[in-house]
Amino acid sequence: MTISRRLLLGAAATLPLAAPALAAFPEQPVRVVVPWNPGGLADILMRALGPGMGRLLGQPVVIENRAGANGAVGTQVVARSPADGHTLILGNAETHVINPLIYPKLTYNPATEFTPVTTFASGPFVLITRPGLGAETLEAFLAMVRRQPGKITFASWGIGSTSHLAMEALIKQAKLEMLHVPFTGAAPAATALIAGQVDCMFLNAGPAEAAAKDGKSKILGVGSRTRIPQLPNTPTMVELGLPVDAANWFGLLGPAGLPAPVAARIAAVVGDALKADQVQEVFRAQAALPVTQTPAEMQSFLAVDRERWGGVVKDLDIRLE
Incomplete structure (x- = not known):
């Protein structure tokens, strides 16, 4: 009985602090x-x-x-x-x-x-290439990068961003050499990709799907463990043998x-x-x-x-x- 009374008193003591904070929000x-x-x-x-x-x-x-x-x-x-x-x-x-x-x-x-x-x-992110790059599959893309070490460029929305780290993880797993071109946000990075100023990037799936609708840009793989409804025919990086967690x-x-x-x-x-x-x-x-x-x-x-x-x-x- 004493313990229950103390618990009730303790709970009641918090009410004067919590109630005014909630009652006053939002004031602006x-x-x-x-x-x-x-x-x-x-x-x-x-x-x-x-x-x-x-x-x-x-x-x-x-x-x-x-x-x-x-x-x-x-x-x-x-x-x-x-x-x-x-x-x-x-x-x-x-x-x-x-x-x-x-x-x-x-x-x-x-x-x-x-x-x-x-x-x-x-x-999730997807790996997408610029219009006209000429790689139709991830395998073809990796072969292209290996033929031109340090020449193929990839965009990100900043050094240390999730888009940057996802690509670095792919580079490490596939033993590639690529050139990083960081931007100040996802929108300018995607714009540069679509304009052909950079070769590829890990991009959010929605904007990437829109960019690839004309068939010029190519989505090579999805960086999630399972396929996504928006791209049911696009394999995941896991399916392609490179388990890059990009999301x-x-x-x-x-x-x-x-x-x-x-x-x-x-x-x-x-x-x-x-x-x-x-x-x-x-x-x-x-x-x-x-x-x-x-x-x-x-x-x-x-x-x-x-x-x-x-x-x-x-x-x-x-x-x-």
Whole structure:
């Protein structure tokens, strides 16, 4: 009886802290910083999700692009923002897992300076070649690269990005020599590929499918363990004998100290906004899979992802100043 009374008193003592935090949120528009250029997959998905979130929250959701340093510039802005739920970061494996592994002088600590809220999407990459390259299969592409060591170029949306590391993993497995051409975002990298300025890249499946519809660009393989509905006839890299794990996730995080009731409410709002037909349509067009997690589930997911990418970065020995 005494123990139950103490538990009840302890639970009641938390209510004055939690209730005002939730009652006061949101008091103003919610800003979501997208730390990449407009037009990339992260930007497209967030702009599809934002209006529905705004209606459910009763305040507009404002998207702000802050590109630079593989997402580090915009991420740092949010780390220094008030932890009241009105400023969030659109994070992914690059901002919250890979950057601290490759940038020794990173100005934020993703493990301690952020509160996980929820993931909302995941999606595989595909290996795509520029128009006119002349390689119709992965086998033909690998043979071409081996005939011209160091001459075939590949694009990425930044040094140390998931697109960069996926290609480096392929290069290592297949014992290739290629030239890396980094860009400041997925959209300019894809534009360069379609224009024939670079030879190939790992690109998000949705934009790659659109780029290959005219038959000029060629998708050689999917970087997931199973085939995807948008490209049912395209084999995976695993099927082709090169088990390259090429995919990314997207989610929302707030600054450290974000009240748990606020984080939980935002996660619930994201989950409800994902159900809208127009949001589902955009996600399907981009070959992105809707995903919902509680803040606690996202925290556990991040720990697993850090271990996975940590092994890749260690194997490749990538360090940037």
